[in-house]
Amino acid sequence: xxxxxxxxxxxxxxxxxxxxxxxxxxxxxxxxxxxxxxxxxxxxxxxxxxxxxxxxxxxxxxxxxxxxxxxxxxxxxxxxxxxxxxxxxxxxxxxxxxxxxxxxxxxxxxxxxxxxxxxxxxxxxxxxxxxxxxxxxxxxxxxxxxxxxxxxxxxxxxxxxxxxxxxxxxxxxxxxxxxxxxxxxxxxxxxxxxxxxxxxxxxxxxxxxxxxxxxxxxxxxxxxxxxxxxxxxxxxxxxxxxxxxxxxxxxxxxxxxxxxxxxxxxxxxxxxxxxxxxxxxxxxxxxxxxxxxxxxxxxxxxxxxxxxxxxxxxxxxxxxxxxxxxxxxxxxxxxxxxxxxxxxxxxxxxxxxxxxxxxxxxxxxxxxxxxxxxxxxxxxxxxxxxxxxxxxxxxxxxxxxx
Ligand SMILES: Cc1ncc(COP(=O)(O)O)c(C=O)c1O
Numbered sequence: 395x396x397x398x399x400x401x402x403x404x405x406x407x408x409x410x411x412x413x414x415x416x417x418x419x420x421x422x423x424x425x426x427x428x429x430x431x432x433x434x435x436x437x438x439x440x441x442x443x444x445x446x447x448x449x450x451x452x453x454x455x456x457x458x459x460x461x462x463x464x465x466x467x468x469x470x471x472x473x474x475x476x477x478x479x480x481x482x483x484x485x486x487x488x489x490x491x492x493x494x495x496x497x498x499x500x501x502x503x504x505x506x507x508x509x510x511x512x513x514x515x516x517x518x519x520x521x522x523x524x525x526x527x528x529x530x531x532x533x534x535x536x537x538x539x540x541x542x543x544x545x546x547x548x549x550x551x552x553x554x555x556x557x558x559x560x561x562x563x564x565x566x567x568x569x570x571x572x573x574x575x576x577x578x579x580x581x582x583x584x585x586x587x588x589x590x591x592x593x594x595x596x597x598x599x600x601x602x603x604x605x606x607x608x609x610x611x612x613x614x615x616x617x618x619x620x621x622x623x624x625x626x627x628x629x630x631x632x633x634x635x636x637x638x639x640x641x642x643x644x645x646x647x648x649x650x651x652x653x654x655x656x657x658x659x660x661x662x663x664x665x666x667x668x669x670x671x672x673x674x675x676x677x678x679x680x681x682x683x684x685x686x687x688x689x690x691x692x693x694x695x696x697x698x699x700x701x702x703x704x705x706x707x708x709x710x711x712x713x714x715x716x717x718x719x720x721x722x723x724x725x726x727x728x729x730x731x732x733x734x735x736x737x738x739x740x741x742x743x744x745x746x747x748x749x750x751x752x753x754x755x756x757x758x759x760x761x762x763x764x765x766x767x768x769x770x771x772x773x774x775x776x777x778x779x780x781x782x783x784x785x786x787x788x789x790x791x792x793x794x795x796x
Contacts, residue, residue: 403726405756407539407569407702408592410746412648416595419651420644432643433633435650440636442653446571446594446661447586447604449578454628455649456601457642460568460589463601464490465497466623467564467585471609473617474498476530479561481517482506485540485733490533490566497618502529508541508734511697514549521557531562531584537570540732542704542741543692544574551582562609568592571602572656573668573701573745584609590645593668593701593745595652599645655747659795667796668700671744671753674782675703678757678775685770687711691739701745702729706738711769713740719763726759750783750796 404411425432443453456462472478472494480491481504491501504520506512512534521529532554537544547565554563562584567576572593578586586604590596605613605625613625621627627635634640656664676690676698683689691704707713713731717740721727729741742760744753757776764771787794 398725400725402721403752403755403759405743406727406729407741407743407745408589409598410592410595410743411748411752412597413595413652413655413747415655416597416648416651416747420597420648422644422647424643427634427640432641432646436633436636436641436646439646439649439653442657443602443604446653446656447567447576447578447588448580449586449604449606451578451604451606452610452625452629454603454605454625455637455646456603456623457599457637457645458601459591459598460566460587460601461493462623463568463587463589463603464493464566466601466603467587468494468497468499469616469618469620469623470605470613470625471562471564471585471616472497472499472530473615475500477502477528478531478533479504479520479529480533481512483512483535483538483541483543483545484508485735486538486566486568487533487535488733490535494533509543509691509693511543511545511694512550514546514553517550518553518557521554521559521561524557524559527560529559529561531564532559534563534565536565536567536576537573537699537701539569539702539729539741540704540735541691542699542702543697544570544699545697547576547581547583555582562612569699569701569745572664573699574665575661578604579606584612590649590652592743594649595655595746596645596648599642600649663795665700667749667794668745670783670786670796671748671750672698672700672703674750674753674779675742675744675757677778677782678761679703679705681773681775681778682761682764682771684772687770688764691735701743703742703744704731704735704739705742706735707740711767713737716740716763716767716769719766720759723766724759724763726756728756728760754780
């Protein structure tokens with residue numbers, strides 16, 4: 395392969411580009427496990443993650459990825475044989491449901507349309523039919539990374555309440571955290587699952603779980619075998635127990651810096667930056683798509699994710715090859731189509747430590763790859779994105795972080 399100069403751009407919907415500040419914060423010597431310098435930083439992360447999720451509940455940090463955090467949530471609040479409901483959103487709801495089956499849970503699915511958010515009425519109807527209240531928990535993917543669709547959590551809460559259903563509401567905000575508002579306590583969410591490597595601007599390696607009162611009480615009765623994931627020992631005072639052993643020290647230093655960056659910018663501004671970058675991406679795809687070969691997967695604009703855009707490719711386009719060329723020739727890493735969309739879509743991540751010029755680079759590489767592969771597209775997508783952002787800057791008052 396020819397030598398390439400300059401930086402490779404990472405526009406997958408996780409992992410995302412890690413800011414230099416976070417990398418530098420991690421570049422330090424490891425410490426004695428009981429060094430107060432580390433303990434203070436670590437405990438401040440447990441406290442400050444509560445602000446990210448807007449909860450007074452307990453935070454659990456795992457040396458894991460999102461799958462680990464999924465398993466932590468399931469093993470702590472359910473017992474083998476418990477029935478749960480998983481509304482289908484796409485690849486990740488299916489994968490979480492499969493994990494639940496492997497853990498001997500009885501899984502009911504609510505079939506879904508991969509181009510739309512969860513059907514709230516259908517969810518309410520399903521829960522109303524559970525007159526014996528056998529469903530112990532409802533697993534929701536906040537942003538389904540495969541489809542680029544964000545679900546309406548307050549509406550989901552209302553549907554559960556209207557059905558007068560006691561099931562635990564368990565939300566995967568792995569791909570949504572740090573891109574869109576999230577209010578765990580206000581929205582009646584019992585367990586939140588997150589991971590470090592997307593909107594939270596850290597490298598992969600920390601799984602994050604938050605548990606509210608109802609979940610902390612449920613965990614006392616559950617019989618699922620668990621040790622590493624167990625909340626009980628992690629709530630003990632000794633710091634060593636909080637990670638069930640040696641803490642991923644350097645990752646924790648990175649987490650501290652990422653949290654500092656989020657709070658410095660202000661969470662509201664972080665969400666607004668993501669909203670604007672997402673809308674600019676949609677504007678670009680809508681222009682390219684006028685030639686009939688590309689389209690936004692999320693058909694309803696208000697359901698589109700702030701952090702990831704899934705673009706469907708028409709028959710005859712090799713979406714896998716498209717992604718390879720974009721990465722290897724144009725230096726921009728994109729996400730591929732997942733599950734049912736394998737080979738039929740690619741995904742642009744616009745989450746985390748990203749600003750307008752970084753987005754322009756990614757969109758330009760996509761437009762360039764379309765031309766390089768002789769795929770029919772209407773030119774002007776990048777210009778549409780630039781114009782969208784320029785108009786936002788002109789018409790709103792700053793300060794702008796994008
Ligand atoms: C919504 C969602 N949940 C869970 C996961 C699984 O996370 P991980 O790959 O870190 O195990 C992902 C990964 O992309 C995701 O997007």
